[in-house]
Amino acid sequence: MIGLLITVYAGLEHAFEADHLLAVNNLVTNRTKIKDALKDGMFWGVGHTATIFIVGVIMIGFKISISENVFSYLEAVVGLMLIVLGIIRLFKLLYKKRHSHTYYHSHEHTHSNGVTHTHMHAHTYFHSHPIASFKHAHYDGSTNYKTAFGVGLVHGLAGSGSLVILVISQMKTPLEGLLYILIFGVGSIIGMFIASGLFSIPFTKSILKSQKLQYALIILSSAICIIFGFKIIYTNLL
Incomplete structure (x- = not known):
């Protein structure tokens, strides 16, 4: 039981590595609902676990060794992915700002005591679709979670080498090693589930109502994502 908890904790801690957090933080800035961000974190964890498990089957089950240099190149791919994620997020923000207009309207109502009140309402008009529609001031991103799953897959490729090698050196049987990887994966899913929920809080409708602060x-987050991506590429290729 203690060994199981330690393995889950190891996976949870792994989820909180800087490159993982930066990628998922960048993804959840598209969300205005915590539940959607939590799903991003969960799908990232599932993708990450799937890749590590597949690499584990190849290296442990079929006893095929993969050169350490290959995993260095895959780390560089993670860096490139972070750069792309950051750039795409900035373009989405720019596109949203250029293709939206806010309209204001007011209406009055009179109370029984004769006092009249005027209420102002703001609506944002988006041109991002052929059939434009009125939406209230907060815009939510797509509910498609394929991106989070794909990001998790790439992260799993980059980090799987050292984990599998550790498992090979510690575990007595292939089945035991693959089981360890699955339990580790569960821990990483839990960790990213928690992290994505926390990161999404400033972007929810009810918490941070200043659009300018959200944009900032x-x-x-996009700038940090891009800079860290270049750092990873430099570290692994130069």
Whole structure:
């Protein structure tokens, strides 16, 4: 039981590595609902676990060794992915700002005591679709979670080498090694589930109502994502 908890904790801790957090943080800036962000984290974890398990089957089950240099190149791919994620997020933000207009309207109502009140309402008009429609001031991203799953897959490729080698050196049988990887994966799913929920809080409708501050946070997270991506590429290729 203690060994199981330690393995889950190891996976949870692995999910909180900087490149993982930056990628998922960049993804959840598209969300205005915590439940959608939580699903992003879950799909990232499933993709990450799937890749590590497949690599584990290849290296443990079929006893095929993969050169350490290959995993260095895959780490560089993670860096490139972070750069692309950051750039795409910035373009989405720019596109949203250029293709939206806010309209205001007011209406009055009179109370029984004769006092009249005027209420102002703001609506944002988006041109991002052929059939434009009125939406309230907060815009939610697509509910498609394929991106989060794909990001998890790539992260799993990059980090699987050292984990599988560790498992090979510690576990007595192939089945035991693959079971360890699955339990580790469960821990990483839980970890990213928690992280994505926490990161999404500033972008929910009810918490942070300043659109300018939200934009600033998106720009900051995207910039850090891009810079860290270049750092990873430099570390692994140069």
